[in-house]
Amino acid sequence: MSDAVLSAHGLRKFYGAQAVVDGVDLAIGRGECFGLLGPNGAGKTTTLRLLLGLIEPDAGEVRLLGLPVPQAARAARIRVGVVPQMDNLDPDFTVEENLLVYGRYFGMAEHDIRARIPALLDFASLAHKKDAKVPTLSGGMKRRLTLARALVNDPDVIFLDEPTTGLDPQARHLIWQRLRELTQQGKTLLLTTHFMDEAERLCHRLAVMDRGRIISEGSPHEMIAHNIEPQVVEVFGEEVAAWAQRHAAHYASRFEVSGETAFCYVVDAQPLLQHLQQQQGLRYLHRPANLEDVFLKLTGREMRED
Amino acid sequence: MAAHHFAPPRLSLRFYPIWRRHLLVWKKVATSSVIGHIADPMIYLLGLGYGLGSLLPQMGGTSYMVFLAAGTVCYSTMNSASFEALYSGFARMHEQRTWEAILNTPITLDDVVLSEILWAASKSLLSGAAVVGVVWALGLSHSPLSLGLVPLAFLVGLCFAALGLITTALAPSYDFFMYYFTLVITPMMLLCGVFFPVAQLPETLQAFAQLLPLTHAVNIARPLMNGVLPTQLWLHVAVLLGYTLFGFYVSLVLFRRRLSQ
Numbered sequence: 365m366s367d368a369v370l371s372a373h374g375l376r377k378f379y380g381a382q383a384v385v386d387g388v389d390l391a392i393g394r395g396e397c398f399g400l401l402g403p404n405g406a407g408k409t410t411t412l413r414l415l416l417g418l419i420e421p422d423a424g425e426v427r428l429l430g431l432p433v434p435q436a437a438r439a440a441r442i443r444v445g446v447v448p449q450m451d452n453l454d455p456d457f458t459v460e461e462n463l464l465v466y467g468r469y470f471g472m473a474e475h476d477i478r479a480r481i482p483a484l485l486d487f488a489s490l491a492h493k494k495d496a497k498v499p500t501l502s503g504g505m506k507r508r509l510t511l512a513r514a515l516v517n518d519p520d521v522i523f524l525d526e527p528t529t530g531l532d533p534q535a536r537h538l539i540w541q542r543l544r545e546l547t548q549q550g551k552t553l554l555l556t557t558h559f560m561d562e563a564e565r566l567c568h569r570l571a572v573m574d575r576g577r578i579i580s581e582g583s584p585h586e587m588i589a590h591n592i593e594p595q596v597v598e599v600f601g602e603e604v605a606a607w608a609q610r611h612a613a614h615y616a617s618r619f620e621v622s623g624e625t626a627f628c629y630v631v632d633a634q635p636l637l638q639h640l641q642q643q644q645g646l647r648y649l650h651r652p653a654n655l656e657d658v659f660l661k662l663t664g665r666e667m668r669e670d
Numbered sequence: 671m672a673a674h675h676f677a678p679p680r681l682s683l684r685f686y687p688i689w690r691r692h693l694l695v696w697k698k699v700a701t702s703s704v705i706g707h708i709a710d711p712m713i714y715l716l717g718l719g720y721g722l723g724s725l726l727p728q729m730g731g732t733s734y735m736v737f738l739a740a741g742t743v744c745y746s747t748m749n750s751a752s753f754e755a756l757y758s759g760f761a762r763m764h765e766q767r768t769w770e771a772i773l774n775t776p777i778t779l780d781d782v783v784l785s786e787i788l789w790a791a792s793k794s795l796l797s798g799a800a801v802v803g804v805v806w807a808l809g810l811s812h813s814p815l816s817l818g819l820v821p822l823a824f825l826v827g828l829c830f831a832a833l834g835l836i837t838t839a840l841a842p843s844y845d846f847f848m849y850y851f852t853l854v855i856t857p858m859m860l861l862c863g864v865f866f867p868v869a870q871l872p873e874t875l876q877a878f879a880q881l882l883p884l885t886h887a888v889n890i891a892r893p894l895m896n897g898v899l900p901t902q903l904w905l906h907v908a909v910l911l912g913y914t915l916f917g918f919y920v921s922l923v924l925f926r927r928r929l930s931q
Contacts, residue, residue, distance in 0.1 A: 379931065418773060419930045420674055438776045446774035452767035456695045465694065468687035469775035517775075 368427070369394045369521055369552045370415060375424035377410055384410045386576030388424070392569075394520075397543070397553040399563040401655075402573035403663050408556040409449060411573070412523055415554070416441065429520060442470060445514030449525040449556075451506050453498045459485070459509055460494040463516055470517040480516060487542065488512035504535025511542060522546065524555040528562060540565060560655040570655075574663045584655055591658045593617055593629040597636050600625050601646040615639060622665055629653065675926040679780045679919065688772060688785035689792070696793070707797045711746040712804060715739055718865065730867055732896055736810050740895035741864035743801045743819050744826055744887040747794040751827040752855055754790035755834030756847045762786075763838065769929070779929060783922050786835060787914075791827030798823020805895070813897030822894070826887045829910045832917025833883070839924035858884040863892075883913045 368391040377385040385407045392398045400408050413419045415426055417437025426433040428440040454462050463484055467477030485491040488508035493501065501509065507527065514522055527543070528536040543566055547553060557563055563570055564584045571581040580587060588594075597616070599607065601624065608626040612619040615636035616628035630636055633650055640648050696703060715738060723734035730737050762768040769782050799820050805811050837850040861875060862868065862884035868876055879885045886906035893900040900906065 438778060441776045448770060450767060452771040454768060455766060456698060465691045468690060469772055469777050
């Protein structure tokens with residue numbers, strides 16, 4: 365992508381002998397919302413830190429807003445906002461003071477920051493809390509304040525590391541709405557997430573990372589179309605393992621048994637559904653394939669260490 | 671440790687917004703903080719000064735109270751800068767992740783570490799000024815030279831903040847700081863001429879004391895308090911500045927390594 369706002373080529377980072385980021389190539393265009401998915405330890409956060417120029421790569425090149433990173437990271441970060449994975453708001457300050465103090469770090473003039481604060485508070489739905497101290501805010505409010513803080517310098521690119529982890533559904537939906545507004549304003553977003561519904565709703569394009577590499581990339585729709593059968597039938601019950609061994613391969617092009625559930629991936633679900641209607645003791649759920657199916661196919665079902 | 675960790679510090683004026691952040695936090699707790707700044711040295715000065723002073727009418731050619739006042743300026747600024755660099759610095763780096771938030775802006779780690787040192791020294795300046803104020807109020811010194819203790823307090827603050835940050839950079843938790851206070855701060859308090867002249871120590875300890883930065887701070891403070899220009903003033907200043915630069919550079923290298931993991 366020649367007009368990429370953010371690009372990386374052959375990016376590598378070792379911790380000791382282990383390649384945490386192992387040859388990542390990325391190109392993200394202006395106004396795009398790009399999602400980086402992957403299990404814990406896949407290298408997502410390290411990739412973000414490399415792209416921001418916070419750590420030095422062992423190999424590879426990064427360009428952020430036309431500037432080489434990490435060499436010119438400081439200049440690039442003037443036009444970048446970051447929502448970190450863990451809240452690092454200033455607990456001693458009020459909501460408003462957090463925005464004011466953060467704006468100063470960008471070298472912004474005092475009156476410019478103060479002029480921006482009301483709009484930022486509105487955006488974060490925190491106008492009524494502007495004098496509240498950070499420890500009195502709910503988790504969702506803290507997240508929204510962190511997002512508002514990342515916008516204090518009116519950035520062109522916003523990095524979001526698991527922006528909705530730990531939030532309840534209401535708080536999450538409000539964040540999603542705000543992120544959509546930002547893409548509509550033409551901001552470029554790069555976000556990491558564990559939540560496939562989040563990625564599917566927000567992202568124009570996605571990359572799935574595992575063991576330091578990008579193993580698949582595309583729009584949510586393409587990812588599903590290219591990687592997996594369009595229909596899924598989940599079969600539940602105590603007898604499911606025995607049933608799957610005898611019948612699943614006959615009806616499904618691919619199946620997996622996990623605990624007391626068999627996941628059957630099919631192009632046409634009708635023959636399987638007719639068969640299941642005659643089975644005693646088995647329940648089932650028929651649904652279209654989604655990003656989570658793709659993710660589990662690509663990265664496997666076994667648990668990952670943090 | 672990678673080669674770029676050893677790069678010389680790159681300084682910029684971007685430390686200033688961080689310094690203002692610390693000031694804003696401090697303003698919120700200023701009352702209790704100022705009481706602490708004044709109470710701690712006062713307890714030493716009045717308790718030991720009147721208590722021991724009545725047994726020791728003269729020390730180093732002056733009243734024990736005046737002798738002690740000069741030492742107390744150095745001791746209390748050392749303490750204040752060390753606490754700031756260790757406990758408050760660790761909270762900002764590790765617990766509150768304040769540094770992480772700052773580093774996502776155009777500010778670099780070099781600016782962050784510089785601001786920590788300058789902020790701790792600023793608090794030391796205040797602490798030193800408080801003691802000098804009390805010394806004047808008690809009529810222990812009226813020499814204009816004693817005002818030189820205020821900039822000295824800033825220099826002592828720079829020195830001990832920079833040295834303290836080395837420990838902060840290595841600390842896994844707050845418990846680690848006990849070692850620093852027991853093995854570094856307490857010996858300096860007792861060996862560097864705060865409470866009695868270094869000349870009272872055995873010769874080996876005297877030689878050792880000459881290596882310690884607090885000795886050089888006391889060697890500046892005591893003559894100034896008595897209204898005399900210190901001998902070898904620039905040597906003592908150079909030692910304190912040398913320790914400052916050493917602490918700044920070593921802690922910066924260690925922070926670079928720590929925060930790149």
